[in-house]
Amino acid sequence: MAALEVDGRGYVGGLLVTSRSGRPLEFQCTTPVKPDRTQEILYGRTLRAWVLGELIGSTLFSRVTIKPDLVVVHDKQMLELRNHTQTPVAFLDDAGADTGTNHCRSIGGRQLHFHRDHPDDSDFVESRAHLLPCKADLQEPMDRVREALTETVRTVLA
Amino acid sequence: MMTDDGPPQPLSHASHTVCTAANLSLSVDTAVCGFNSALQRVPLLDTRVLPLIIQPALVPSWRPHNIPMKCIGLTLPEGVELLVSTDAKKTASDGSQSREIRSRKIAATEANGHRRRKRTRVKPPPGAVSLQDRLFYLLQPPLETWLAGQELVLPFEPFPFQYEGIAWLFSRHCALLADEMGLGKTMQAITGIRLLLRVGQIRKILLICPKPLIPNWRREFRLWAEELPVVTIEGSPARRRMLWTMPGIPILIANYELMTRDLPDIPNEDRPMFDLLVLDEAQRIKNRNSLTAQVARSIDRRRNWALTGTPIENRTEELVSLFEFLDVVPPRAVLNARQLSKLADEHILRRTKDLVMADMPPRIDRDAELQLSDAQESAYRTAEDEGIVQLNDLGDAITVQHVFELVLRLKQITNFDPLTGESTKLERLTADMEEIAASGGKAILFSQWTKSLDWLEERLQPFNPLIYHGGVPAKMREPVLDRFREDPDTHLLLMSYGTGAVGLNLQYAGYVFLFDRWWNPAVEDQAINRAHRIGQKNPVIVTRFICANTIEERIDRVLREKRELFEAILGDRDNDRVSLSLNTDEIFGLFDLKARGVEGARSIGPSNANAA
Secondary structure, eight states, X not given: OEEEEETTTEEXXXXXXXXXXXXXXXXXXXXXXXXXXXXXXXXXXXXXXXXIIIIXXXXXXXXXXXXXXXXXXXXXXXXXXXXXOSSOEEEEESSOOOOOSTTEEEETTEEEEEOTTOTHHHHXXXXXXXXXXXXXXXXXXXXXXXXHHHHHHHHHHO | OOOSSSSOOOOOOSSSOOOOOOOOOOOOOOOOOHHHHHHTSOOOOOOOOOOOSSOOSSOOOOOOOOOOOXXXXXXXXXXXXXXXXXXXXXXXXXXXXXXXXXXXXHHHHHHHHHHXXXXXXXXXXXTOOSHHHHHHHHTSOOHHHHXXXXXXXXXXXXXXXXXXXXXXXXXXXXXXXOOOTTSOHHHHHHHXXXXXXXXXXXXXXXXXXXXXXXXXXXXXXXXXXXXXOEEEOOSSHHHHHHHHHOTTOSXXXXXXXXXXXXXXXXXXXXXXXXXXXXXXXXXGGOSTTSHXXXXXHHSEEEEEEEEOSOSOSSOHHHHHHHHHHTTSSOTTOOOOHHHHHHHHHHHEEOOOXXXXXXXXXXXXXXXXXXXXXXXXXXXXXXXXXXXXXXXXXXXXXXXXXXXXXXXXXXXXXXXXXXTTOOOHHHHHHHHHHHHHHHTTOOEEEEESXXXXXXXXXXXXXXXXXXXXXXXXXXXXXXXXXXXXXHOTTOOXXXXXXXXXXXXXXXXXXXXXXXXXXXXXXXXXXXXXXXXXXXXXXXXXXXXXXXXXXXXXXXXXXXXXXXXXXXHHHHGGGOOTTOOOOOOHHHHHHTTTTTTTTOGGGGGGOSSOOOOO
């Protein structure tokens, strides 16, 4: 799951459901979502988490017919989605270091961070990591989502 | 005033002053009244609710609410399959049925390495209009990871330019893959077909190729897509009819002759419909009016791919014919160079070895200029002098065919003198072959004439030559190639341009001899590229035999001058190997006939004399 900020139009989000080998199964994306001034003031620092995780994330997750076993997000604020679903959510931090805590796991050469209120997610992913293909790159599907979002925005706004 | 000791005494004013002490210790008390008792009571406190008088009218009210948004969705074919299949769904939701692939230690190591690798992404084709269509292509994973998965394994790692070619074919409904010979068009097409089948975009494919190449295609399918069943159209007419119309066969392979012969006889209601039609060596339909081209265009199909290393052999009209097959121009279209160039940019993918195979061993060309032996020289001069006299005597009746016959006669003499059997080419060839055989090398020799090849076979026995030309039965050809590849004592393969120039993989040969010259350098290049292709580990030495002061030298000069003519059409991507064959005026010019005022030249006709 990834999101883009569109100049002057807010955020668009996309969720690509893939098989274990990275084959695309289903894709859902939103139209642009723009919080108004009141929401910006009242949500303050929690605005992005609310928009990306609760609004966009929950909507996308509810719309896909093929429910994934794990949602990997590219924005830490999207971890908020975890408070609205029973499915584990992991934040893919390409630059971050493995802290060795329950909130961080290294999978396939990538660092996954989990919601601090759901420490069991880390154990769940750890127990399923062996099912991933050896060359699986968790970052790569994010590029596809972003490209698809860019294409969609370009088409919708045209 | 009152004291505690009695009433106060009066003070004296006269003679003496009397001071009297007064006791001021007075008792004070409050007068009994209603106010004093009230002060002694504890105050009684009470509250009461006073409602606001009015609701403030200008205070904003706000409650959390979600911002309305819409979703755009796409379920891809594999997702649909997953939803339809209950078992598959179970597997997807419960990873317990999945098997472990490799240890994570290896996985992590390879993932780290994988991150640095180039990724080849599929791009939406220019003609994809709907958003869903474009998303379908954009959401496909990079080919490198897709083809490295468990489901689709390749026997060898493709080159980056081959990945790009596969991705390009995958997204194209109309495609002309015109890579230079030896860069793996076959492999790219097979892998493209494999991926399209995998994602459900195509289900029935027809592949048309020259007959000698059918075994090669079958072999390549086994190598690159062993899971795909391939059926070859062959046998009796009834059997072929059954194969053409039989449902459930994913890939049909047929040769051009059977396509032309069988399909027109099938009633329209029974004619098969194909999701993809692939024409290999598509220059076979360069003449748009030929029956082959017409039948190819009449086949019901949804996608068209054409494969050829020489999209233009002689004239730009050949390229127009290919575009007509691809359905990118209307029937009978007449296009100028600018239009052709634009269409080429859009629908042709051409790479040359110079551009993509920087690490490939070089091809070293050398022209062996030879002097005719005395007997050859005598026979040659006699034939030429007599031939020119005869041509002049024909006057207005002269045609290009007359000139052409003389050219052929002279070329044959440069190969060997028919009376004495003398041949300087054979002498040079023998010397070279001794050196090649001594080093354990292998060579391919091309000639225009099967007669010359048979003649050479008798005289080159020390090198265990093998023959591969149109006179060899089709069933015997594969064993010939197998023996040439496997037998270390076999050092020479004698091939005709017509049979051996296209489609064969002979990269284990390091030497190529052009015993005589073909009319078109593009065909010569095709022949040379049997050896100089992917898989070749050593430089390929190409030797062209050219007899000095003969017709061969003149032909060579004309062809060299023409090599650059069509670069404007194919642009910078092409090198100088695409060229034209000789046309009518040039064939006459070989004997300076035009300059000597051959008045009957107009009867020859406007078209070229495409000897190839």
